Amino acid sequence: MNEISSDLTQNENITFNNKLINAVIANCNEENRANLEGLIEPLHPADLADLFTFLNTEQRSYILGTLKEDRYTEVLAELDDTIIDETVQNLEEKKVARSISEMETDDAINLIESLEPESKKKILDQVNPANRVIFEESLNYPEDTAGRRMQKEFVSMPGFWSVGQAIDYLRKEINLPEDFFELFIVDPLNKPLGSASVSKVLRSQRDTKLSDILEDSPKFVKASMDQEEVALFFEQYSLVSAGVVDDKNRLIGRITADDIVWVLQEEAEEDILRLGGVAESEMNQSIGKATKRRFIWLFLNLLTAILASYVISLFDASIEKMVALAVLMPIVASMGGNAGTQTLTLTVRSLATKELVENNRRKVFIKEIGISILNGFIFAILTGVAALIWFEDLSLSIIVGAAMIINILSAGLFGFLIPYVFNRIKIDPALASSVFVTTITDVFGFLSFLGLASIYLF
Amino acid sequence: MNEISSDLTQNENITFNNKLINAVIANCNEENRANLEGLIEPLHPADLADLFTFLNTEQRSYILGTLKEDRYTEVLAELDDTIIDETVQNLEEKKVARSISEMETDDAINLIESLEPESKKKILDQVNPANRVIFEESLNYPEDTAGRRMQKEFVSMPGFWSVGQAIDYLRKEINLPEDFFELFIVDPLNKPLGSASVSKVLRSQRDTKLSDILEDSPKFVKASMDQEEVALFFEQYSLVSAGVVDDKNRLIGRITADDIVWVLQEEAEEDILRLGGVAESEMNQSIGKATKRRFIWLFLNLLTAILASYVISLFDASIEKMVALAVLMPIVASMGGNAGTQTLTLTVRSLATKELVENNRRKVFIKEIGISILNGFIFAILTGVAALIWFEDLSLSIIVGAAMIINILSAGLFGFLIPYVFNRIKIDPALASSVFVTTITDVFGFLSFLGLASIYLF
Secondary structure, eight states: HHHHHHHHHHHHHHHOOOOHHHHHHHHHHHHHHHHHHHHHHHSSSSHHHHHHTTTOOOHHHHHHHHHHHHHHHHHHHHHHHHHHHHHHHOHHHHHHHHHHHHSSSHHHHHHHHOHHHHHHHHHHSSOOHHHHHHHHHHTSSSSTTTTHHHHHOOOEEEEESSSHHHHHHHHHOOOOOOSSSEEEOTTTTEEEEEEEEEEHHOOOTTBBBGGSSSSOSOEEEEETSHHHHHHHHHTTTOOOOEEEOOOOOOOOOOHHHHHHHHHHHHHHHHHHHTTTTTTTTTTTTTTTHHHHHHHHHHHHHHHHHHHHHHHHTTTHHHHHOOOOOHHHHHHHHHHEEEHHHHHHHHHHHHHTTSOOOOGGHHHHHHHHHHHHHHHHHHHHHHHHHHHHHHOOOOHHHHHHHHHHHHHHHHHHHHHHHHHHHHHHHOOOOOHHHHHHHHHHHHHHHHHHHHHHHHHTTT | OOOHHHHHHHHHHHHHHHHHHHHHHHSGGGGGGHHHHHHHHSOOHHHHHHHTTTTTTHHHHHHHHHHHHHHHHHHHHHHOOHHHHHHTTSSOOOHHHHHHHHHHHHHHHHHHHHOOOHHHHHHHSSSSSHHHHHHHHTSSSOOTTTHOOSSOOOOOTTTTTTTHHHHHHHOOOOOOOSSEEEEEEOOOTTTTEEEEHHHHHSSOOTTGGGGOOOOSSEEEETSSSSSHHHHHHHHHOOOSSEEEEEEOOOOOEEEHHHHHHHHHHHHHHHHHHTTTOSSOTTTTTTTTHHHHHHHHHHHHHHHHHHHHHHHHHTTTTHHHHHHHHHHHHHHHHHHHHHHHHHHHHHHHHHHHHHOOOOHHHHHHHHHHHHHHHHHHHHHHHHHHHHHHHHHHHHHHHHHHHHHHHHHHHHHHHHHHHHHHHHHHOOOOOOOHHHHHHHHHHHHHHHHHHHHHHHHHHH
C-alpha cells in the first residue's frame, strides 16, 4: 500500500524537494555515480525531466549518459521545451536521432520543433531516411495544428470484422501503439467510417460486428485544424481521443486528451502572458533575453505614454492656472484604463473560447456599452463628490464627473472593438489590444478632462 | 463519407450558424413543432445545449419538453453553468431529479452545484434516497476538489483474475460505465494495487494474469486534492484517466482527461479574468449583475487613484512653478505600471503552474531584479533624452531618468513580492495583486519624480 501512497504525493515531492535536488547536484560526477543512480532510479521520467530544469547543461548530459537507452528516450521525450535545445546540443547526435525514432511521433515532433534550426538539421541528418520522411510529413503542417500534435501510431481495421477477429488481430500484431482508446474503422482507401471504443469492444460478444458498435459522437479532426480549435472540439464533445484526417479525408493519425491538456496549458499561458505584456514563459531564459523581450513591450508603452503627455502639454496654460487639474487628471485616466482592461479581458477570453461569435456580438456589444454607461455615471458621481469635498469647487467637480463618463464609455467601446477587430483581421487579440486600449483611455482621459476644464473653467 | 466531413465541421457550424438559431427561435411553438424537431434532431446534445445559450428560458423548457427522456438527460448534462439555474427552475422537479439520477455522477454533481440553494434543495428532495446518498457523498468534498469532479462509476477487479476472466465478466455485467480506459486492480478492502489499461487487456492472451500487465505510471489521486493540482498531475504524467481514493486509500471513483480539459479551461479563465479585474465570465449575466461585479474592482481602483492624486497634491507648489512636471509625471507612473504588470503576470502564472517553487524562488527573484535594473537604466536614458529634446532642461531630464530607474525597480520588486506573499498566505495571487502593484507603481512613480524634482529643481 505504501507504494501507492508514495505515488499519490510524488507530484508534490519532486517540485518541492530541495534536498533531492541538492543531493543530485552534489553527486553528479563519476565518483558518486552509484549514489546518483540510487537517487534518480525511483523517479518517473517526467519527474526526472522536471528535475533537469534545476541543473546545468553538463549535469543534464552527465545524468542522461548514465541512463539505459529506454529511459534516456523517455526522459528526452519529457524535457521542458525551454531547455531542449541547450540540452540536446550537448548530447551525441546519433544517440538523440536513434532516441527520437523510438518515441511516439507527437513526442518526437515536439522535441524537434523546439530545436534551433542548426541543431534541428544536425539531428534530422542522423535520423534514418524512413523515419525522417515520417517526421517531415508532420513538420510540413503549420505550427500549432493537429498535424503537428498528432501521433501517427493508431489502430484501424475494416468494419466488417467481428470483435473476435479484432481481438485476435490485436493479440498477434506487434507493431501497435502502446496505448489506444478506440479502434478506427476505415474503408479500403483508409477513409474513416467511425470508431469503436476499446471498452465497448471488450464488452461485446466475439461475433458482434465492429460496424454495429460505432460511437455516435463526432471523433475526427482535420490535420490543418488549429490546436486551439482541436481543444475546443475535445471540450465540446468530451473526447478522450480523436482521429486526424488529411485534406483527402484519409486517416493519418490520432490525438489524445493528454496532448490536449498540454495544448490548453500552453494556449492559456500564451493568452495570460500576452495580456500582461510578456511574450512567453521566461522561466528558463537568460536575463538578457528576458530583458530584451520585455523591452519591446515597454518601449511601445513609452511611445504611447509620450503621446498622452503630449496631450497634457496642450493644456499647460490651464494647469498653470489651476494645479488641481494636474492632481485629478490621473484619476480619470486610471479609471478609464481599468474599465477598458475589464472589457478587453472579457472580450479576448470570450473570443478564445468561442463564446463571443457572430450571433451574439451585437448583444455582447450593447451589454458592454450598458455596463459602461452605468458604471460611468456611478463613478462620475463618486469622483465628483470626492472632488467637491477636496477642492470645494462645484464646476471642477462637474467637469471631473463628465470626463469620467466620457472616458469609461470610451473604455467600454474600445475595450470591445479593438480585440474584436484584431480577431477579425487574424491578429491574436491578446497580443496587442491592451497597449491600444490603455493608450486610448489615457489620451481620452486627459483630453476630456483637461479639454472640458479649459473650455468651461477659464 | 459526407457524414464524416459534416461531423468534422460541426463544431464550427453550430456556434456560427445564425440561420439555424433564428429558425429554431421562429419554430419554438406547438404549431411548428414538427419543423422544430426536424431542426434540432440532427444536433449532438452538446451542440443543442450550446444553442440554448441563445434562447430564453421559455424556449429552452419548451424544447426540452419535446425531447425523449434519454436526450433530455444528455442535453441537461451539457448545459452551460451560467444558465443551469434559470433553466432548471422552469422545469418539472421530478423529471429533473429522475434525469440527474440517470447521469454519470460527475455530470450530475456539476449540475447540482450550479443550482442556487433553493432550487438545489427542491431537486434533491425529489431524488430517490439511494441516489441522494451518492450525490451527498460527492457534495461533502469541498468545491473544486477531485471528490467533486470524479465519476463514481468505474471498473475494478482482483489482480489474480486472468484476462479471460476479466473479459467474460465485462461481457456479462450490465452495471458498467459506458466508457472506461482501465481496469482498476483492488485488494479485498477495495484499496487499489494498480491499473491495467483496456488496450493492454485487449492485446493480452486470455490466460495472462491482470497483475502481470499493470501500468507503471502513478495513476491515483486523493479525493481531497484540488482540481488544479489534479490537472497538473494529469499533465505531468500524460494521463487519460486516474483513480480517486478516499482518505483511507479506498478506491471511490475515477477522473478522466475530458474532465481535466474542462477544469483547465475553467482555471485558466479564472486566472485571466481575475488578472483583468473581472470576477468571472459574464457572458450570460444580466447587465445589472455584471455592472455590480465590475463596480467593486473599479471602486477599489478609485480609492488607490485618489491615493496617487493625494501624492501629487503634496507637490502642487512645484507643479505650479513648472508645468512640465505635470506633463511628464504620467510617463513615469505608466512605465512602472507596465513593468510591474509584466513581472506580476509572470509570477502569477508560474505560481499556478508550479514552475516557481521553493527551490528556485531566490533565482527567479534575483532574475526579476536584474531585468528591472537593466530595463530601468535603458528607459531612464530613453526618457531622459526625450525629455531633454522636448523641454531643453538637463536637470529635469536627469530627474525623470532617475525616477524611472526607481519606479521600474520597485515595479519588479513588488510585482514579484506581492503575488508571492499572497500565494504563501493562501490568497489567490491572480485576484488582488494587480490593484496593489499598480497602486505602488503609481505612488512610487509620482513620489519619486515629483519628490526629486522639488528637492533638486527649486
